[in-house]
Amino acid sequence: MSDSASKPRPQYRNLSIPQILRYHLPLAGKSSILHRISGALLFLSLPLIIVPLFAASVTSPETYASMREWASNPICKLVFLVLIWGYLHHFCAGIRYLLLDLHIGMDKVTAQKSAGIVFGVSLALTVVFGLKLFGAW
């Protein structure tokens, strides 16, 4: 038998949304919860947006052209931008976790710094892809 359940641990289940929003999370904590949110977002959009988009883009020149046409809708572009951010954040934060698993950058200062790098790189790349998406060049 496990003895880890012998002592009841305190539970706080009465947190309200405003309390959660007021709570000061360190940068690594923000990166962590956004890692989870972006992962859930990508999971939900997988059969709804990502695979249909892939299907239209590779099936035939006609489906490719029609995809390009309806993807020029600004609302579609906004949805793509959110998914692009989600992918990039999940990617960058995930690489940080892989490094932490290898015991690289485990100390508090480096871990905070690497969380900052995750935000810097993922947001910068989102801006680059966003500019491309909205036709800056």
Added chain:
Amino acid sequence: MTTQQRLGTKRLVVGAHYGTLDFIVQRCTAVIMAVYTLILFFGFLFSSEMNFEAWQHLFTFHLGALPVGQLLATLAFLSVAWHAWVGVRDIWMDYVTSAGLRLFLQVMTLLWLVGSIVYFAKVLWSL
């Protein structure tokens, strides 16, 4: 109970280490997806002109008789699905305390992912 060991002075760890498998799967599939992302990105970058043919070629190219483009995409997508299963199941385990509701959500998650795999495979292997 296959193994028993004490961690530190208090905690007794028991079980068949399914959690260890999930932990390792989560990391290995992450690496596979990251590598495939880079393969696609550089394939995209080094194609002289990005149009429909060049894009489709990334998923249909052959080496000899081997459909490498389709095989790589399939393996990467299976990694996505397995990775998502571990991650989404973690979310249900963290936030859903009712066993019945959790089971329901986990079954729905599996159906969602297996459906995605079949959908993706049909599109990819029809090319």
